[in-house]
Amino acid sequence: MNKNIQLQDLGLKGYKETWEYQEELFKGVVDIKIRNRREDANLATPNYFLLVEHPHVYTLGKSGDLSNLLLSEKQLEAKGATFYKINRGGDITYHGPGQIVGYPIVDLENFFTDIHKYLRFLEEVIILTLEEYGIACGRSEGETGVWLDVGTPFARKICAMGVRASRWVTMHGFALNVNADLGYFDNIIPCGIRGKAVTSLNVELGVEKVNEQEVKEKILKHFADLFAAKFVTS
Template identity: 40%
Template sequence: MEVINLGVTDYNKALDLQREYIQSVQSGRSFGRLILLQHSPVITIGRNGSKENILASEKILKEKNIEVFEVDRGGDVTLHCPGQLVGYPIINLAMNGKDVHKYIRNLEEVFIKLLKDYNITGKRIKGKTGVWVRAASGKADQKIVSIGIGVKHWVTFHGFAFNVNADISYFSLINPCGMKNLEMVSLSKILGREIDFFEVREQVVKYFAEIFGIKTINGFPEWIKRKATYNHNFKKVNSIIEEFKLNTVCESAMCPNINECFSNGTATFMILGNICTRSCKFCNISHGTALPPDKEEPERIASAVKKLNLKYVIITSVTRDDLPDGGVEHFVNTIKKIRSLNPNIIIEVLIPDFKGNKESIESVVRAKPDVISHNLETVPRLYSEVRPLASYSRSLELLKTVKDFNNNINTKSGIMLGLGETKEEVLELMKDLRKVNCDYFTIGQYLRPNKECLPVKEFIPPSEFEKYKIIGLEIMNFKSVNSAPFVRSSYRSYNG
């Protein structure tokens, strides 16, 4: 059974995914899927529900940007919000005894077992669905897990909502599950601390597999699957790269866009070898002891650029902390050689941090590339895990220094989503970039290139990428924002 870990997902999108996966299971193309995600605040009403159990007025709901959906599941009114783990198991009960009540009891058992790991006793209440915990003396039991399912031709949909770090105040807007005076509670409220959401999610998968007696694997949502495309340009680009004995980040980093870019006659050239002196936990490029710079490489790159008839070229490199200047002389020579053979070309350089050395940064600026790019890669909280030898503040300072030396050069930075960052952290990072006058911004989905790299925490839906793009352009005033699952820092740069 595939487990699909998503980030905060629009409720409509989640409904569409369930319908798609129901058909897949009914047709026999899939053994089943477990969709795990979070929702922005939203109220749903089940088949047995009543709008009278929504206590907030339409005006208040509109002010809070909370939509209401009437859905085809059991139960009454419930509410979803960030910090709540929502699960939609798509299972064929025809292969599991056709027992709906047993299925619901098994879902409850998942959380009763999980709560034991936190020394919390979860319980059922006769005649009701979900999981409760015992409240303080004299108070009614509190509900921590809500369950409401649908079944179509014995295939399940909808599912459960587990309050992990959820803001419980949202539930004051409704009579939860249609029950007056029902008090909801979260795991974080019981324990008095923020809970590792992703750790809890893994526990849910573990107990789900154990109780339902199934094997789970991490799956990919449909928007991450793409068909490879090739044309005559692909072979042409590949042969020229081989002819001039060049490295590309497209190949070394296992970029998912390599087929598209090569087929469009473009590539991102990687100078200073293919061995990096750092070991970032997201990157596929080999690390270790690097060879001395190849002095003939700048000339070969310039010749390849001319032969490819490029109008826009991107030059990047591995990080060379072993070199006194970090490899800046090689960057400068490459820029000059390209300009000498291709005077009208637009040059973008994606540079390492040079350990913050301002003389090195100034040397790149004086070479006058059109765009200087340096990626933040992720939010500051995750640096110790994702980029242990880098510094968030140093990277921001680099982008600021470029503008200090020459405000006419456009600067650019990019990040990956799906490593465990929050929306608030991403927005704060975007603000930080604008404070240093960064012009261009890219956002893409992190994809694990090999088993040694960090696992993907969640797949962010395309609609969320689009929201970041709108915020970046219309509110934060970046000159350009390229935001979509397969976007990488140099993806389609030639389009502006």
């Protein structure tokens, strides 16, 4: 069981090329697993963790409702945003500058074979990270992601999540609002959930800008602890 995870910080990168890169890494891991099964081999499967920031983009999950995007094609262009229908779970979400996006492409057979546990662990990584900033947050029953003031009229989402898994290999992941322009969320019904707001870490802390590198380091520390993993850089 390979518990090393290859860490790659891609910086600012377009959604489409990042998605294609994810698919390439994902296929590479799956192909090794297929070969192991067919040839009774015992080749180690690699794990990856991509950190990235995207230009303004809206993505719709495979079970999502297109009506939750409230912009026409021309309005998207006017806002400098793009749109993609993709193969993760969940409905519609926004990615953009000031957001930390994490894509773990891991073989869960190196860790544990439980998708529900995997999602809860992803949420816990973000919960523990935000607690370091004094932010009390948690889960909302039946709604994946990380929320503040759950069960009150002021409930608001700070981190969206959506994953795909095949043969226990994961892709896609989480998007944490750190210094995000929340105005872009006004153009969608986030995750298809009406009547609930979205927030960002800098807003909750009442500061203009949060150190994103520091947040990334905290995320990686908690991920490594929860998954009993070790990050390596090539």
